[in-house]
Amino acid sequence: MMAGEFFAVIMAGGGGTRLWPLSRRERPKQALRLSGDRTLFQLAVDRLLPIIPPENILVATVASQAEMLQQQAPDLPLDNFLLEPAPRGTASVIGLAAVSLRRKSPQSIMACLTADHFIASADRFREILMAAADVADRGLLVTLGIAPTYPSTGYGYLKRGEPLEPSRGSPVYRLAAFREKPSLEVAQAYVDSGEYSWNSGMFVWKVDRILEEMGRQMPSLADGLATIGEAIGTSVEGSVLTEVWRDLTPQTIDYGIMEHAELAAIIPADDLGWYDIGSWGRLLEALPLDSDGNLILGDNALLQKTQGSLIYQDAAGERGRLIAALGLNDIIIVDTPDVLLVCSKERSEDVRELVQRLSRDGWGEFL
Numbered sequence: 355m356m357a358g359e360f361f362a363v364i365m366a367g368g369g370g371t372r373l374w375p376l377s378r379r380e381r382p383k384q385a386l387r388l389s390g391d392r393t394l395f396q397l398a399v400d401r402l403l404p405i406i407p408p409e410n411i412l413v414a415t416v417a418s419q420a421e422m423l424q425q426q427a428p429d430l431p432l433d434n435f436l437l438e439p440a441p442r443g444t445a446s447v448i449g450l451a452a453v454s455l456r457r458k459s460p461q462s463i464m465a466c467l468t469a470d471h472f473i474a475s476a477d478r479f480r481e482i483l484m485a486a487a488d489v490a491d492r493g494l495l496v497t498l499g500i501a502p503t504y505p506s507t508g509y510g511y512l513k514r515g516e517p518l519e520p521s522r523g524s525p526v527y528r529l530a531a532f533r534e535k536p537s538l539e540v541a542q543a544y545v546d547s548g549e550y551s552w553n554s555g556m557f558v559w560k561v562d563r564i565l566e567e568m569g570r571q572m573p574s575l576a577d578g579l580a581t582i583g584e585a586i587g588t589s590v591e592g593s594v595l596t597e598v599w600r601d602l603t604p605q606t607i608d609y610g611i612m613e614h615a616e617l618a619a620i621i622p623a624d625d626l627g628w629y630d631i632g633s634w635g636r637l638l639e640a641l642p643l644d645s646d647g648n649l650i651l652g653d654n655a656l657l658q659k660t661q662g663s664l665i666y667q668d669a670a671g672e673r674g675r676l677i678a679a680l681g682l683n684d685i686i687i688v689d690t691p692d693v694l695l696v697c698s699k700e701r702s703e704d705v706r707e708l709v710q711r712l713s714r715d716g717w718g719e720f721l
Contacts, residue, residue, distance in 0.1 A: 358461035358560060360487055362406050363451040364398050366423055366469035367415040367438060371706040372633040375693035376668055379721050384469035385422055388631065389641055389651070395469040399427050401476045405484060406465075412436055412454070414447045439599045445610040446602050449568055449575055450595075452561045453583035463487050464564070466557040466607070472640045474627025482623050485522040486558035494619040495567065496558040497529065497612065499551025501624040505541035508632070508703060510534040510553035510608055512620050513544075521621070529618035534608055551620060553608065554628060564611070572610050578602055634686045635702035638664050652689070655679070662699065663687070693720055 366384045377383045384395040392400065402411055408429040414436045415423055424435060436454060438447055448466050455462050465483055473479050486496045499512045515530030532553070536544065544550040569576040578598040585594035612618065629640035638649050648657055652667025654675060660682045667677065668690040677689055684699040697705065712720050 358463045358491065359410065359459045360406055360463050360465070361410045361412065361455055361459070362402050362465045362467060363412045363414055363436075363448065363455075364395070364402075364467050364469050365414050365444060365447055366395055366398075367419065367441070367447070368470065371709040372703060373631070374705055374709050375688060375690045375695050375720065376666065379418075382419060383631070385419075385426070388472075388637060393426055394472070394631065395423055396426050397473075398467060398469045398471070399430070401473060401479055402467075405480050409434070412451055414438060414451055416441075439596050441604065442599060442602045443604040443610070444607040445568070445572060445575060445605045446599070448557075448564065448607050449579045450582065452565050452568075453579045454586060455561045456565065456583065457586055460562065462561050463490050463558065464561055466559075468555055470631050471554075471556075472627075472629040472631050475625065479623075479626050481522065482524055482621060482626070483558065485524040485526075486621050488521045489518075489526055489619055489621065490558045490560055490563070493560065493563055494617050495529075495563065495612070495615050496619050496621060498554045498556040498558075498623040499620045500554050500626070500628050501622065502541075502545050502550065502552050505538055505545045506552065507535060507538050507541050509630075511536065511541070511544050511550045512553055513550050514620055514622075518619060524621050527620050527622075529612075529615070529620045532608070532613045532615070532618075534613065551622060551624075553612075554623060555608075555630070556623075557607070557612075567611055567615060570616075571614060572605070575602060575605070575610070633702045633705065634664055634666070634688065634697075635699045638662070638699065652677070657682075660685075664699070665689075 373383050376386060385393050387393050409431055411430055412434045413423060417437050420435050420437055436450055455464055490496050497512060511533045512529060513531035515528030518526040518528055520526055581598050582595055585591045629636055631637060641649055643649050647662040649664045652665060654677060655665040656676060656678045658680045660679045662684040663682055664686050665677055666688045677687060686697050686699055686702050688695040
């Protein structure tokens with residue numbers, strides 16, 4: 355049983371450009387209701403509440419999104435929303451959360467999670483999270499791995515090393531290697547070997563342990579965090595945070611820490627029904643499909659001889675527009691009041707390129 359208090363940090367500051375045109379500046383991905391009446395952010399909070407109380411759930415976001423997220427999770431204390439002054443990568447965000455938690459509870463354990471995952475089995479997720487917390491209490495940096503179902507070039511890969519002592523019935527392995535976003539050929543070799551898992555982007559560790567690792571691998575970040583930590587609770591906290599943050603080098607926790615981490619472990623989380631909703635194509639993998647392999651999210655769609663496609667209508671009932679699709683295969687159609695997106699499923703990851711063009715070519719009103 356872990357000795358320290360258990361906290362969770364939900365990272366919810368991204369924009370989700372690959373889910374455009376539904377995801378916008380004023381309505382980022384984590385605020386979307388892609389299935390049911392709960393947003394991705396609300397689902398992330400819901401999954402935690404049976405094992406972590408609201409006062410122990412922190413949210414790392416940006417100022418422009420904070421009020422919206424606070425309204426979606428009114429039970430979370432306002433002080434639990436950590437505002438990053440500017441995007442500096444997940445390493446900085448996690449470090450900020452860690453120094454904040456160290457003041458509250460020096461021996462605490464923190465789970466680092468994101469607000470854009472779909473997890474079918476919330477009960478199993480909580481079981482694995484508690485198992486990971488016990489392993490983290492041993493001083494290990496713990497990451498959750500997902501069995502790869504195809505050679506994705508968009509995920510990082512975790513190589514399992516020798517078995518370690520199990521935790522709460524879950525197997526635990528030494529993390530032998532951390533590889534970020536390989537080529538297709540390398541990804542295929544990883545899948546064929548049976549030794550690799552996808553990097554889920556979910557981590558669990560003791561607060562002092564991750565700060566120690568940052569000091570070893572990212573000393574400049576560690577120095578900045580130490581300065582911020584000294585200012586927390588004082589009248590200069592805001593100004594110090596802004597000044598230090600401005601000079602931080604953007605970096606992810608994956609490249610900055612996990613790729614060369616010492617004493618790291620992986621817990622397989624293959625039975626979660628986990629999906630990273632990073633694109634419209636991923637939504638087709640996560641939600642139930644009809645007999646033709648289609649996913650229809652909306653009331654006014656007529657499909658004939660169409661397979662493997664997604665139809666999403668935003669407020670279609672108000673406009674009464676009918677979407678009729680005939681003889682299409684593997685197509686994404688997203689209908690919003692001001693934008694109609696049509697693309698092939700295999701290119702759905704490239705929607706962000708359209709978003710970049712909107713900004714570059716003067717179509718900013720659609721961002």
